Amino acid sequence: MTQNDNAEDILAIAATWKAAGEDVAIATVVETWGSSPRPAGSRLAITKSGKLAGSVSGGCIEGAVADAARQSMVSGAPQLLDFGISDERAWEVGLSCGGKVKVFVEPLS
Amino acid sequence: MKSATLARLQAERAGKRPVVLLTRLSDGAQLLWPGDEMPAELVEASKAALGSEEAGNVTLGDEAWFIHPHNPPLRIIVVGAVHIAQAMAPMAAPLGFAMVVVDPRRAFASEERLPGISLSTDWPDEAMAALAPDARTAVVTLTHDPKLDDPALDAALKSEAFYIGALGSRRTHAKRVARLTELGHGAEAMGRIHAPVGLNIQAVTAPEIALSIMAEIVAARRGAALGAVRPIPGVTA
Numbered sequence: 001m002t003q004n005d006n007a008e009d010i011l012a013i014a015a016t017w018k019a020a021g022e023d024v025a026i027a028t029v030v031e032t033w034g035s036s037p038r039p040a041g042s043r044l045a046i047t048k049s050g051k052l053a054g055s056v057s058g059g060c061i062e063g064a065v066a067d068a069a070r071q072s073m074v075s076g077a078p079q080l081l082d083f084g085i086s087d088e089r090a091w092e093v094g095l096s097c098g099g100k101v102k103v104f105v106e107p108l109s
Numbered sequence: 110m111k112s113a114t115l116a117r118l119q120a121e122r123a124g125k126r127p128v129v130l131l132t133r134l135s136d137g138a139q140l141l142w143p144g145d146e147m148p149a150e151l152v153e154a155s156k157a158a159l160g161s162e163e164a165g166n167v168t169l170g171d172e173a174w175f176i177h178p179h180n181p182p183l184r185i186i187v188v189g190a191v192h193i194a195q196a197m198a199p200m201a202a203p204l205g206f207a208m209v210v211v212d213p214r215r216a217f218a219s220e221e222r223l224p225g226i227s228l229s230t231d232w233p234d235e236a237m238a239a240l241a242p243d244a245r246t247a248v249v250t251l252t253h254d255p256k257l258d259d260p261a262l263d264a265a266l267k268s269e270a271f272y273i274g275a276l277g278s279r280r281t282h283a284k285r286v287a288r289l290t291e292l293g294h295g296a297e298a299m300g301r302i303h304a305p306v307g308l309n310i311q312a313v314t315a316p317e318i319a320l321s322i323m324a325e326i327v328a329a330r331r332g333a334a335l336g337a338v339r340p341i342p343g344v345t346a
Contacts, residue, residue: 041164
């Protein structure tokens with residue numbers, strides 16, 4: 001069974017990682033259009049060491065979000081990312097999500 | 110996000126209080142409502158987001174804010190660790206509910222019968238006092254035993270529980286209504302009890318009854334017309 005947002009507290013996981021001395025960033029879906037797989041408010045926590053918890057899509061943009069998160073951890077500045085997931089691209093990576101999402105990435109300071 | 114903001118947000122959530130995280134998307138500045146001073150437009154947007162349970166964007170001047178509501182968890186308190194409760198258990202978490210089962214009969218309320226579910230073996234009146242059902246709580250009684258069901262229903266009727274359901278036939282429920290009336294509950298309170306419990310899908314087996322109860326709870330939560338309380342024999346609202 002997959003866990004849903006109610007069962008999995010991404011903020012608690014982020015806080016635990018931070019307390020353990022990790023560099024942590026939090027990505028949040030802030031706007032969606034079309035058939036994006038995760039609603040606004042969905043979160044992904046990322047560490048510089050490569051840990052991931054939660055999700056902001058069905059898996060198609062997590063890699064790019066993690067890259068941006070690492071930049072934010074270095075610069076200390078948040079970023080607003082725009083993803084248009086075209087149908088062709090979606091098929092290319094084996095996902096049928098379509099739709100568009102905006103993701104806000106912020107370091108946990 | 111600042112660690113201090115995260116700690117405040119988590120403290121509110123741990124205390125089961127509704128809280129909204131507001132983020133200015135241009136620079137990441139963050140506020141919490143209630144708590145922080147903010148323009149009236151953001152207060153209104155925060156209240157609306159808690160009501161609709163949907164995160165969204167608001168533009169204030171030329172600044173975009175992300176309004177992210179965090180409501181306390183939805184709960185289902187089930188009295189009676191019976192077969193139907195076992196069938197409800199695996200449905201609860203995926204539907205977004207934390208389920209608690211109350212049954213002082215330890216042979217029923219066992220971890221083995223209900224893996225991963227919070228259990229209370231206190232008497233229902235004590236258990237209900239400790240669990241303190243609120244407006245995001247559903248209460249379902251399944252024991253058929255008035256000694257166990259009635260104290261739980263009495264406590265549920267004194268709470269803001271958004272859904273109250275009681276297993277039992279119409280005839281059983283008519284007797285139950287008489288007992289609860291003696292405890293001082295009026296017709297309006299009786300009208301809050303969904304009985305016979307669950308949507309009428311002609312359920313026969315325990316999993317089917319569990320499905321009908323869960324569907325009725327979801328309907329009540331979402332405000333669907335299906336969730337309307339059915340008329341109770343012998344009670345005029």
